[in-house]
Amino acid sequence: MKLKVLAILTFVSMLTALYMIFLYAPRETLQGDAMRIFYIHVPLAITGYVSAFLLFIGVVGFLRTGDLKWDRFGETAAALGVAFISAQLITGSLWARPIWGPWWVWDSRTTLQLVLDLIFIAYFMLRSYLPDPQKRAKLSAVFGLLGMIDVPMNYLSIYLFRTQHPQPVISPGGGGVAPEMALTMTASFIAVGFLYAYLFNRRLAIAKVEEEVDYLEQVMLAHE
Amino acid sequence: MTLSVKRGEFLALFGRNGAGKTTFLKIVATLVKPTHGRLRIEGIDIREEPEQARRRIGFLSHNTYLYRDLTPIENLRFFGRLYDVQDLDDRIHQLIDRVGLQRRASDPVRSFSRGLHQRLGLARVMLHDPSLILLDEPYTGLDANAVDTLNQMLDEAIAAGKTIILTTHDLEQGLRSASRAVIIDRGKIVFGGSAGDPATREAYSQYIRVGVTP
Amino acid sequence: MKSMSAIIFKDIVIEMRNKESITSMLMFGVLVLVVFQFAFETTNVERELLAPGTLWVAFSFAAILGLNRSLAMETDNDCLQGLLLAPISRGDLYLGKVASNFIFMMIAEVIVLPLFVVFNNLDFNVKLLEVAGIACLGTLGIASVGTILSTISANTRIKEVMLPVLQIPLTVPVVIASVEATREVLTGDTRGISSWLYVLAGFIIVYLTASYLVFEFAVEE
Numbered sequence: 001m002k003l004k005v006l007a008i009l010t011f012v013s014m015l016t017a018l019y020m021i022f023l024y025a026p027r028e029t030l031q032g033d034a035m036r037i038f039y040i041h042v043p044l045a046i047t048g049y050v051s052a053f054l055l056f057i058g059v060v061g062f063l064r065t066g067d068l069k070w071d072r073f074g075e076t077a078a079a080l081g082v083a084f085i086s087a088q089l090i091t092g093s094l095w096a097r098p099i100w101g102p103w104w105v106w107d108s109r110t111t112l113q114l115v116l117d118l119i120f121i122a123y124f125m126l127r128s129y130l131p132d133p134q135k136r137a138k139l140s141a142v143f144g145l146l147g148m149i150d151v152p153m154n155y156l157s158i159y160l161f162r163t164q165h166p167q168p169v170i171s172p173g174g175g176g177v178a179p180e181m182a183l184t185m186t187a188s189f190i191a192v193g194f195l196y197a198y199l200f201n202r203r204l205a206i207a208k209v210e211e212e213v214d215y216l217e218q219v220m221l222a223h224e
Numbered sequence: 225m226t227l228s229v230k231r232g233e234f235l236a237l238f239g240r241n242g243a244g245k246t247t248f249l250k251i252v253a254t255l256v257k258p259t260h261g262r263l264r265i266e267g268i269d270i271r272e273e274p275e276q277a278r279r280r281i282g283f284l285s286h287n288t289y290l291y292r293d294l295t296p297i298e299n300l301r302f303f304g305r306l307y308d309v310q311d312l313d314d315r316i317h318q319l320i321d322r323v324g325l326q327r328r329a330s331d332p333v334r335s336f337s338r339g340l341h342q343r344l345g346l347a348r349v350m351l352h353d354p355s356l357i358l359l360d361e362p363y364t365g366l367d368a369n370a371v372d373t374l375n376q377m378l379d380e381a382i383a384a385g386k387t388i389i390l391t392t393h394d395l396e397q398g399l400r401s402a403s404r405a406v407i408i409d410r411g412k413i414v415f416g417g418s419a420g421d422p423a424t425r426e427a428y429s430q431y432i433r434v435g436v437t438p
Numbered sequence: 439m440k441s442m443s444a445i446i447f448k449d450i451v452i453e454m455r456n457k458e459s460i461t462s463m464l465m466f467g468v469l470v471l472v473v474f475q476f477a478f479e480t481t482n483v484e485r486e487l488l489a490p491g492t493l494w495v496a497f498s499f500a501a502i503l504g505l506n507r508s509l510a511m512e513t514d515n516d517c518l519q520g521l522l523l524a525p526i527s528r529g530d531l532y533l534g535k536v537a538s539n540f541i542f543m544m545i546a547e548v549i550v551l552p553l554f555v556v557f558n559n560l561d562f563n564v565k566l567l568e569v570a571g572i573a574c575l576g577t578l579g580i581a582s583v584g585t586i587l588s589t590i591s592a593n594t595r596i597k598e599v600m601l602p603v604l605q606i607p608l609t610v611p612v613v614i615a616s617v618e619a620t621r622e623v624l625t626g627d628t629r630g631i632s633s634w635l636y637v638l639a640g641f642i643i644v645y646l647t648a649s650y651l652v653f654e655f656a657v658e659e
Contacts, residue, residue: 063655118607125603129594139590142656143604146583149648150608157611157637161618164630255522256659275525289520291511293452305444306524332455348520 003201010194017191020184037095039184043192044088045109048116050196051081052151055123059144062137071137072207074144075127078120080199085117108162115154119147133214225413227406229389231266231355234382236402236419237391238428244411245391246285249358252389253283265356279307282354284362288345292334296325296344299333300351307352319347323373339370346374350381357381359390363397375401395428407431441526445534446541452511453542459507463500463546470496471550471557489558490620494613496554497547497573501580502605504543506598508535509588518589518657528654532585536646540581547573560624568623575638576616582642583608586649589656611641 021039058074061067089110097103104110126143130136225248229235239245250256252263254274263270270277290299297316304312320329323343328336333344342365349357362374378388378401392398399405402419407427415427453459474492512518521531551570555562584605591600619634 115610122603142652153611157614278525287516289517293455302448306441
């Protein structure tokens, strides 16, 4: 039931946001239509950090209680993190090339997102080589903890680096923020937020079923 | 599984492969955390004071936990420091003589045969004078001399008031000096009795040989 | 404290006997420096800007080799279990291993450093000591993370390959800070160096503490 409600909300809000992004928001003075991607990108970037935070909660929860439901929670957050951040990086690159020129810009935001993506991917790679569920949960929780502690330190060092070696930064343009833009950005945030919540709940439910299947498999094997 | 072992008892633990003997020993040795239940060794709860408990435990498994690049003396000196053993050098020489390694005492362990490994492993276990000695299938791969040395040392330990828990597949060796025998299957105790009791041998044939669980 | 020094002493004796760890780290470090010379043909001025990067690439990868060797020593014959049986807390065990890993890495780095100066036609002056000091901090950062990560990766089938996958993303702050600080020392423009040193110090404190607290989860069966 909850899932259906979320699905509808997501659908509706995404349609609204897309309409607003492409048709409602005015053309930006300096960068033209190229600006429109930021309405999606800024919320996507935030979801990366939200995922990091949720993974942190998941690993702390697991290390304190040993209950596998926290492991599932953390793993789902990480999975969405990889998906959303990778989507952002790839679409950003594809957009940037025809519009601005370079395939990739090493500014602070993209670098941070890339490193975070790598940490999430490493998390999954570690898990894929640990067949026992308890051990997998425990060891990936330790790595997850160390990885998420790293996020603020990465933030600090990459920002410091960029202050000392400035690069042309590609960011939402300069000509002031019209009220329509602010509204569009808000709508976009809401849409991405619902999308995230919907996908999170869906994936969590799937993970629970997967685990039950694994457990039944183990029981069957033990009885042979 | 609920089990209590009195001081000075020699308990032989039997079970088929996978019954949980090694896991049980590892839990007692504090290497594995139990999912539920409590464990006390000489009144010390292993969850509250694991280090105090470990001081009193000696554990020997097929892996001898010895550093191959070091000599027996260096290995024992290292473990002696970890356990804060008093009069370390004397004790080391005592034990090396006891297990018959005098001539190889300054050779790196890398060059040792399995039997010599086991002897040094035994010395390592006894080094800190543990009150509880845990042995996981200690007779596997030992030659007759080593078996005799092991049995003698276990007898000496019992005479000195130590407690021993030993797992093995070998019924005769297991019952030789044991005072009590327990058989486990799939993590549960299915039989307990004194070692000399013929019922023990019957139970062994029933559970281990035929291997049927109701 | 006594048990930690026992661990460090034991590791030193083993290393002196087989010399595997330091020689492989050394060889690797030198090779990386050499390869980078071919990769970047530069003038002297640019050299001062690029050199710190090549130095820290060499150090990072040599460190991974060293960590893997250190771990192999403990998994051989299941020696780690022997350590876990001893009346030493898991956290203290961790610190002991960090200390011995740090020592071996520093020994290799101290030998690589003069070669670095020679290859890059730099001067042997006080700056070298400062670079060495930065190397101490950076190496301690790498050792603090690497020790616990190598214990984790040992549980996987691909062991040694898993370690760099886990370690490199996590040591990004250490590498950035070390390279930048070294660059400032070499070019003489040290206005921003204190922030980098704070980053390094912060990293070390945070990771030593966090790993000390969770190390037991990494070694439990």
